[in-house]
Amino acid sequence: MRTVFWDYDRHELKMIDQRLLPERLEVASFREHRSVAQAITDMVVRGAPAIGAAAAFGLALAARESEASSTQGLFADLQAAASLLRSARPTAVNLAWALERVLKHIADFAGPVEEMRQAVLDEAQRIADEDVEINKRMARHGATLIEDGDTVIHHCNTGALATVDWGTALGVIRMAHEQGKRVHVLVDETRPRLQGARLTAWELSQYGIPYEIISDNAAGYFLRTGQAQKVFFGADRVAANGDVANKIGTYMLALAAHDNNVPAYSVVPTSTIDLSLTHGGLIPIEERSPDEVLELRLMGRRVAPEGARARNPAFDVTPHRLITAIVTENGIVYPPFDTNLPNVVRPIS
Amino acid sequence: MRTVFWDYDRHELKMIDQRLLPERLEVASFREHRSVAQAITDMVVRGAPAIGAAAAFGLALAARESEASSTQGLFADLQAAASLLRSARPTAVNLAWALERVLKHIADFAGPVEEMRQAVLDEAQRIADEDVEINKRMARHGATLIEDGDTVIHHCNTGALATVDWGTALGVIRMAHEQGKRVHVLVDETRPRLQGARLTAWELSQYGIPYEIISDNAAGYFLRTGQAQKVFFGADRVAANGDVANKIGTYMLALAAHDNNVPAYSVVPTSTIDLSLTHGGLIPIEERSPDEVLELRLMGRRVAPEGARARNPAFDVTPHRLITAIVTENGIVYPPFDTNLPNVVRPIS
Numbered sequence: 001m002r003t004v005f006w007d008y009d010r011h012e013l014k015m016i017d018q019r020l021l022p023e024r025l026e027v028a029s030f031r032e033h034r035s036v037a038q039a040i041t042d043m044v045v046r047g048a049p050a051i052g053a054a055a056a057f058g059l060a061l062a063a064r065e066s067e068a069s070s071t072q073g074l075f076a077d078l079q080a081a082a083s084l085l086r087s088a089r090p091t092a093v094n095l096a097w098a099l100e101r102v103l104k105h106i107a108d109f110a111g112p113v114e115e116m117r118q119a120v121l122d123e124a125q126r127i128a129d130e131d132v133e134i135n136k137r138m139a140r141h142g143a144t145l146i147e148d149g150d151t152v153i154h155h156c157n158t159g160a161l162a163t164v165d166w167g168t169a170l171g172v173i174r175m176a177h178e179q180g181k182r183v184h185v186l187v188d189e190t191r192p193r194l195q196g197a198r199l200t201a202w203e204l205s206q207y208g209i210p211y212e213i214i215s216d217n218a219a220g221y222f223l224r225t226g227q228a229q230k231v232f233f234g235a236d237r238v239a240a241n242g243d244v245a246n247k248i249g250t251y252m253l254a255l256a257a258h259d260n261n262v263p264a265y266s267v268v269p270t271s272t273i274d275l276s277l278t279h280g281g282l283i284p285i286e287e288r289s290p291d292e293v294l295e296l297r298l299m300g301r302r303v304a305p306e307g308a309r310a311r312n313p314a315f316d317v318t319p320h321r322l323i324t325a326i327v328t329e330n331g332i333v334y335p336p337f338d339t340n341l342p343n344v345v346r347p348i349s
Numbered sequence: 350m351r352t353v354f355w356d357y358d359r360h361e362l363k364m365i366d367q368r369l370l371p372e373r374l375e376v377a378s379f380r381e382h383r384s385v386a387q388a389i390t391d392m393v394v395r396g397a398p399a400i401g402a403a404a405a406f407g408l409a410l411a412a413r414e415s416e417a418s419s420t421q422g423l424f425a426d427l428q429a430a431a432s433l434l435r436s437a438r439p440t441a442v443n444l445a446w447a448l449e450r451v452l453k454h455i456a457d458f459a460g461p462v463e464e465m466r467q468a469v470l471d472e473a474q475r476i477a478d479e480d481v482e483i484n485k486r487m488a489r490h491g492a493t494l495i496e497d498g499d500t501v502i503h504h505c506n507t508g509a510l511a512t513v514d515w516g517t518a519l520g521v522i523r524m525a526h527e528q529g530k531r532v533h534v535l536v537d538e539t540r541p542r543l544q545g546a547r548l549t550a551w552e553l554s555q556y557g558i559p560y561e562i563i564s565d566n567a568a569g570y571f572l573r574t575g576q577a578q579k580v581f582f583g584a585d586r587v588a589a590n591g592d593v594a595n596k597i598g599t600y601m602l603a604l605a606a607h608d609n610n611v612p613a614y615s616v617v618p619t620s621t622i623d624l625s626l627t628h629g630g631l632i633p634i635e636e637r638s639p640d641e642v643l644e645l646r647l648m649g650r651r652v653a654p655e656g657a658r659a660r661n662p663a664f665d666v667t668p669h670r671l672i673t674a675i676v677t678e679n680g681i682v683y684p685p686f687d688t689n690l691p692n693v694v695r696p697i698s
Contacts, residue, residue, distance in 0.1 A: 022655075211658070
């Protein structure tokens with residue numbers, strides 16, 4: 001089952017509700033683009049490629065919701081829907097990329113309005129299908145970086161759940177495993193939302209890949225004591241100079257890898273690369289509710305004192321000097337990134 | 350109320366049960382040195398100076414438990430008790446330091462065995478009283494490093510709860526606050542046991558010092574975006590070259606501080622400095638139960654999948670090149686630490 005998919009019988013978008021895993025696997029249905037935007041904000045669906053596909057299907061819902069009888073009227077409704085969907089989360093560029101791609105696809109549409117509605121859905125479906133193909137291409141490139149017997153530290157969740165299917169960084173690890181390489185994963189639990197302990201651990205157990213969960217704090221210890229040979233993560237946006245915005249904590253992990261001469265790889269579809277931004281300081285960083293930090297319970301007891309406040313930036317920027325290589329579907333990109341990244345990125349046609 | 354204190358009416362050791370905070374403040378009583386050792390292992394009491402004092406009082410209990418009628422017999426019983434107490438936790442050297450100090454104090458005792466029992470208690474009490482004085486001296490030295498308006502990142506708990514009273518790194522922050530400096534604390538929650546979110550946040554709210562809890566992952570973000578001017582932490586053991594063993598995550602925090610030219614200070618009583626070890630690689634690192642990582646619940650739901658495994662090193666070693674200065678009761682020590690640390694440490698007499 002895909003993480004994000006269109007139900008052609010019921011004309012609705014279906015997505016695995018990732019907030020409920022690993023306790024239960026439940027699929028939520030969506031018939032309105034507004035509820036898709038809310039689901040992206042609430043992280044029912046998360047992961048840069050997955051929210052891109054979800055937003056594209058959100059436009060397909062908007063096309064069905066629209067009562068426009070002209071292509072111009074429908075296009076205006078879709079632009080408004082895209083604007084709402086785009087604002088659901090600010091950091092991952094895939095969201096804007098997927099919306100722009102769908103809008104460009106039908107911008108000059110000449111034909112019956114009903115066919116334009118279908119064209120929106122078709123393009124969203126292509127984005128979803130291509131995502132799976134792209135992930136497998138990335139995985140084959142990236143798997144060449146993993147050696148038999150490697151222990152790999154992995155941050156956040158970048159597996160099938162973060163994409164339409166298969167995954168980015170975790171897809172690389174999965175490919176290496178399927179190729180018969182022995183690989184052990186140290187899973188950063190990834191506070192505050194614990195995507196590692198909840199989602200990555202669950203995926204790895206499904207794939208039969210051995211793993212151990214660690215607190216994010218412990219990654220430095222394992223790197224410094226020579227117990228990990230590679231670090232892998234995804235990205236939510238890569239700037240033109242190779243700076244990587246990714247889940248909070250990636251910067252500290254990459255620093256620890258660099259300090260111990262352990263390579264750190266970011267695995268991304270080229271739709272995550274934003275050549276319009278010269279450096280990572282220009283990437284908008286979402287700050288989420290303090291409740292995500294404060295709501296923790298340990299042995300049934302509330303952790304933070306009553307009245308405690310918190311700060312909760314959801315992403316950080318890892319400077320390109322700490323990134324060994326960026327793995328894309330079009331090959332592995334090494335520094336200098338500002339020169340080499342443009343060679344793999346193709347503009348939306 | 351002190352974190353660790355002797356009840357002279359009931360002839361027992363009393364300690365705040367730190368596992369229950371911030372939900373409730375409860376004082377546990379101990380009449381046997383074995384249960385004190387267990388309480389140290391279980392982290393009823395934690396913090397390097399606090400477990401030193403607890404172990405010293407544990408010897409006072411062992412002296413009462415011993416049925417020896419000769420000083421030699423009592424000394425042998427105390428040595429056995431010290432051996433048990435010493436093994437309760439391996440990393441913090443204060444535990445061994447306090448036990449050695451009590452044993453040395455009564456090693457050549459000549460007099461009635463009852464007076465020797467009293468001498469054990471007296472020395473334990475002196476260790477406890479001195480700890481409070483030492484902390485305040487450290488705090489006055491360290492407070493000179495904090496400027497009015499500073500935002501400080503603090504790791505783990507190093508306050509009154511980590512000591513007999515007042516605190517080490519948090520004591521510095523408290524002193525600066527009492528001196529009228531405006532200081533804001535970003536509190537690393539400190540996974541896996543969340544001493545920051547539970548204990549440091551609770552202490553800061555008691556002292557009226559403004560703070561916000563952050564996930565440990567976020568410290569790098571605040572340092573890189575210029576939102577923090579100082580980093581403070583304690584230590585469980587400092588090697589002769591200035592390498593600092595401290596709560597897991599300190600190394601990654603110090604790396605992030607260093608990468609942004611933010612000073613990182615370790616605040617320790619000289620009893621935490623172990624000149625017998627030439628470098629931090631020789632410090633034994635405790636690995637605790639995986640349950641501490643896995644038992645987390647988020648919104649009432651179990652986080653890790655069934656059958657998940659975890660690794661849980663409790664400490665890491667921060668290399669001295671990342672430490673700006675070590676604050677002790679005898680002054681602030683700057684690099685080169687191997688030359689300068691011996692000037693502040695006095696041997697147990």
